[in-house]
Amino acid sequence: MAISFAMPERVERERMMAQALAEGIMRPVSRQLDENEHERPVDFIKLIWPVMRDQQARALDRLKAPPDPEKEKKPRSTYLAMMVQIEALSWGDAGQYLCIPSPLLAGAAIEAVGTPEQKERFLRRFAEGDAPRWGAMAMTEPNAGSDTKAIETTAVLDPETREWILNGEKIFITSGGLALRESDGIVVVWATIDRSAGRAGMRPFVVEAGTPGVTVSKPEIKHGIRASDTVSIKFENCRIPYDNLLGDPEVRREGSREGFRGAMATFDASRPLVAASALGVGRAALEFVKETLHQHGIDIPYDQPYHRLSAIQRDVLEMEAQLKAAYLLTLRATAMLDEGLRNNLEASMAKAKAGKAVTKVTQKAVELLGMMGYSREWLVEKWMRDARINDIYEGTGQINLLIVARRILGYSSSELS
Amino acid sequence: MVSFTPTEEQQMLIETIHRYAEAQVRPIAHEADETGEIPAGVLRAGWEIGLIPAALPEAYGGLGEHEALTGVLAAEELAWGDLAVALKVLAPALFAYPVLMAGTAAQQAELLPLFAGDYIPVTAALAEPGLFFDPRALATTATAQGDGYILNGLKRNVPLAAEAQKLLIYAREDSGTVGAYIVDAGADGLTIGEREKLMGIRALPTYPVTLSGVRVDAARRLGGEAPLPYEAILNRQQVALAALAVGVARAAFEYARDYAKGRVQFGAPIATKQAIAFMLAEMAIEVDAARLMAWEAAWKLDQGQDATREAYLASRYAADTVVFVADSAVQTLGGYGFIREYPVERWLRDGRGFAMFCGLAIV
Numbered sequence: 001m002a003i004s005f006a007m008p009e010r011v012e013r014e015r016m017m018a019q020a021l022a023e024g025i026m027r028p029v030s031r032q033l034d035e036n037e038h039e040r041p042v043d044f045i046k047l048i049w050p051v052m053r054d055q056q057a058r059a060l061d062r063l064k065a066p067p068d069p070e071k072e073k074k075p076r077s078t079y080l081a082m083m084v085q086i087e088a089l090s091w092g093d094a095g096q097y098l099c100i101p102s103p104l105l106a107g108a109a110i111e112a113v114g115t116p117e118q119k120e121r122f123l124r125r126f127a128e129g130d131a132p133r134w135g136a137m138a139m140t141e142p143n144a145g146s147d148t149k150a151i152e153t154t155a156v157l158d159p160e161t162r163e164w165i166l167n168g169e170k171i172f173i174t175s176g177g178l179a180l181r182e183s184d185g186i187v188v189v190w191a192t193i194d195r196s197a198g199r200a201g202m203r204p205f206v207v208e209a210g211t212p213g214v215t216v217s218k219p220e221i222k223h224g225i226r227a228s229d230t231v232s233i234k235f236e237n238c239r240i241p242y243d244n245l246l247g248d249p250e251v252r253r254e255g256s257r258e259g260f261r262g263a264m265a266t267f268d269a270s271r272p273l274v275a276a277s278a279l280g281v282g283r284a285a286l287e288f289v290k291e292t293l294h295q296h297g298i299d300i301p302y303d304q305p306y307h308r309l310s311a312i313q314r315d316v317l318e319m320e321a322q323l324k325a326a327y328l329l330t331l332r333a334t335a336m337l338d339e340g341l342r343n344n345l346e347a348s349m350a351k352a353k354a355g356k357a358v359t360k361v362t363q364k365a366v367e368l369l370g371m372m373g374y375s376r377e378w379l380v381e382k383w384m385r386d387a388r389i390n391d392i393y394e395g396t397g398q399i400n401l402l403i404v405a406r407r408i409l410g411y412s413s414s415e416l417s
Numbered sequence: 418m419v420s421f422t423p424t425e426e427q428q429m430l431i432e433t434i435h436r437y438a439e440a441q442v443r444p445i446a447h448e449a450d451e452t453g454e455i456p457a458g459v460l461r462a463g464w465e466i467g468l469i470p471a472a473l474p475e476a477y478g479g480l481g482e483h484e485a486l487t488g489v490l491a492a493e494e495l496a497w498g499d500l501a502v503a504l505k506v507l508a509p510a511l512f513a514y515p516v517l518m519a520g521t522a523a524q525q526a527e528l529l530p531l532f533a534g535d536y537i538p539v540t541a542a543l544a545e546p547g548l549f550f551d552p553r554a555l556a557t558t559a560t561a562q563g564d565g566y567i568l569n570g571l572k573r574n575v576p577l578a579a580e581a582q583k584l585l586i587y588a589r590e591d592s593g594t595v596g597a598y599i600v601d602a603g604a605d606g607l608t609i610g611e612r613e614k615l616m617g618i619r620a621l622p623t624y625p626v627t628l629s630g631v632r633v634d635a636a637r638r639l640g641g642e643a644p645l646p647y648e649a650i651l652n653r654q655q656v657a658l659a660a661l662a663v664g665v666a667r668a669a670f671e672y673a674r675d676y677a678k679g680r681v682q683f684g685a686p687i688a689t690k691q692a693i694a695f696m697l698a699e700m701a702i703e704v705d706a707a708r709l710m711a712w713e714a715a716w717k718l719d720q721g722q723d724a725t726r727e728a729y730l731a732s733r734y735a736a737d738t739v740v741f742v743a744d745s746a747v748q749t750l751g752g753y754g755f756i757r758e759y760p761v762e763r764w765l766r767d768g769r770g771f772a773m774f775c776g777l778a779i780v
């Protein structure tokens with residue numbers, strides 16, 4: 001091993017393809033989709049579906065192939081490729097990117113704790129067919145946001161039919177409507193099988209589109225990422241097969257966090273990818289600012305002492321440095337995923353930094369460009385609104401700082417809450 | 418391949434330096450700051466780790482390993498011990514590395530062997546007095562005259578100048594380019610002023626230097642007639658400073674973290690309160706971010722790519738980070754943070770200097 005920042009060629013190629021798509025397909029309709037909330041990015045979905053589908057098919061085939069120790073030794077760059085693609089697509093339009101037809105966070109949960117049979121059963125639909133499909137992940141409830149262990153949705157086993165019966169309400173679910181109403185998709189729902197056990201009683205369940213007892217409410221009307229579908233989902237005596245439980249049904253009380261650990265493993269993989277999406281929005285704003293300033297005769301030098309720079313140049317350099325810092329933290333957390341290293345600390349570092357950095361950077365961009373920044377004729381104000389979510393979902397900035405703090409201090413969640 | 422794991426050799430080097438920094442530097446850092454003196458034994462032991470000798474070509478008894486990345490890893494670890502000690506241990510590189518990078522064969526044959534033995538006090542003079550120093554607009558001049566050059570100007574913040582046997586003087590040439598000139602101690606027209614009194618790095622002796630009509634032979638221009646790779650030198654200086662700042666910041670972060678776990682107020686360690694814990698978390702994130710920026714810039718330099726932008730951003734970011742982190746460390750210690758017996762106020766004083774440090778270190 002040696003420290004290296006060299007992107008594998010394959011990853012670089014995929015980044016360029018995503019960037020071309022972002023430029024050619026997403027940007028032209030970015031404003032329109034922002035103004036017409038809840039309209040779907042049909043062109044993007046149509047174009048990206050076969051790509052996502054074939055990727056998923058290859059991933060599932062690899063699962064079935066006999067283990068090849070030679071191949072396993074080779075360095076992977078799966079997550080790295082995802083990171084750069086997500087960054088580029090979010091540069092195009094973060095709201096549209098979130099409509100990407102794929103298992104997304106549901107896939108992450110299934111990958112993290114599902115059996116090979118479950119992976120095949122729930123993910124195969126994302127690997128075939130002409131119609132796009134979506135996955136969603138439902139944790140948040142009206143009374144359980146950051147405090148995920150407070151979820152009230154219950155899963156009770158019916159001993160006669162060996163079915164789980166779900167009851168409860170999930171809110172703010174990304175692509176929930178796309179998954180359940182507009183396609184033959186899935187939602188991974190977190191529920192408790194034993195409330196008295198707290199975290200240890202939490203389990204993810206897969207609910208398929210078309211299951212009776214599931215109601216999807218009208219989509220939320222949002223500050224940004226308006227092209228993204230955000231819904232509430234109600235479960236009323238919703239019956240699902242026993243095998244839709246992901247992970248171990250046994251609740252071990254003594255200090256066990258079995259179920260919760262599943263959720264956390266999911267976040268370790270998803271947080272760097274959310275950070276990547278944030279970075280894309282930040283880069284969009286930074287590039288636009290630099291280009292606009294250039295047209296007005298202002299360039300950003302990298303070889304001048306600070307006192308020679310104008311306030312605007314300093315602001316832009318600060319934006320650039322902040323984004324680079326966030327990018328490198330994200331790159332590290334992502335590379336660790338590919339290396340199979342535990343990245344819990346690094347993932348939260350990246351997410352906390354990226355969420356905050358892009359929020360600041362895009363807000364600054366609007367400020368720097370004055371009326372041009374504020375005007376809906378350009379996209380800068382949209383990027384500012386789109387960026388804001390990144391310090392909120394997948395753990396707020398505070399929650400990610402909390403995780404970092406616990407890790408560096410060696411405290412448990414009860415010692416530092 | 419993207420990877421954040423140093424090589425085994427680098428890892429061993431880091432551990433060696435860490436042992437030195439912990440066992441020998443930390444115990445004397447406070448005293449050295451108070452008295453302005455670094456014990457000779459500590460300096461010798463730092464030199465004997467062999468960072469600069471290892472960078473020499475094999476022909477000169479070195480290992481020929483002059484990677485910016487290795488230099489950055491070493492610099493962080495040394496500065497973690499103490500910044501003034503780190504700068505003094507590394508000061509000979511200010512002379513050696515430009516010779517290594519740009520010297521003619523004859524200059525290398527003459528000068529590089531100097532670094533194969535004991536610590537040798539040599540230095541370089543880049544910074545200049547005045548409010549707004551700009552390394553790309555030097556006021557010191559080198560005017561061609563006969564078979565040589567005449568140097569005129571004022572330099573500031575030159576480490577070890579009083580004891581240095583040789584100095585590398587950066588000056589603007591007739592054509593507007595920058596050249597570096599090798600000047601021996603005691604040269605006519607070379608005056609070393611009174612030791613400077615600074616806010617931090619007080620154990621590192623630095624001096625103003627006056628050059629009035631100092632004559633140097635043509636053969637003492639670094640690289641002979643070839644243009645000096647000045648941008649590359651500046652980049653390697655910025656990366657070195659970034660890494661040193663990260664070392665100071667990390668020291669402050671770790672100290673504050675451990676202190677906060679031990680300090681009990683309101684019946685619990687203060688680290689169990691979010692106001693402190695979040696500050697520590699942000700410190701940890703910023704230290705890592707600044708380090709990664711220094712690594713990326715160094716890696717680019719080692720790839721032979723232009724790293725002007727990365728080096729610039731890395732040094733700016735690290736200079737901000739070290740002040741943020743050291744300041745937060747002072748706050749974490751409360752009143753104790755203000756007391757000189759505790760190291761955090763020293764790290765804040767040392768760290769503040771990175772905003773103006775120029776030409777104090779190189780990898």
Ligand SMILES: Cc1cc2nc3c(=O)[nH]c(=O)nc-3n(C[C@H](O)[C@H](O)[C@H](O)COP(=O)(O)OP(=O)(O)OC[C@H]3O[C@@H](n4cnc5c(N)ncnc54)[C@H](O)[C@@H]3O)c2cc1C
Nearest residue numbers: 137138139140145146172173174392393394395396398417
């Ligand atoms: C557009 C959008 C899409 C989303 N997509 C999904 C999805 O697909 N699936 C899903 O399950 N959820 C989703 N969410 C929900 C999101 O993850 C939550 O909104 C988020 O976790 C915060 O929870 P909350 O909104 O209840 O805020 P709260 O938890 O009420 O937090 C309010 C404030 O208090 C702070 N806070 C809370 N607890 C602490 C603490 N212990 N220490 C310090 N500060 C604290 C928070 O940082 C925040 O600033 C989405 C939300 C939005 C807006």
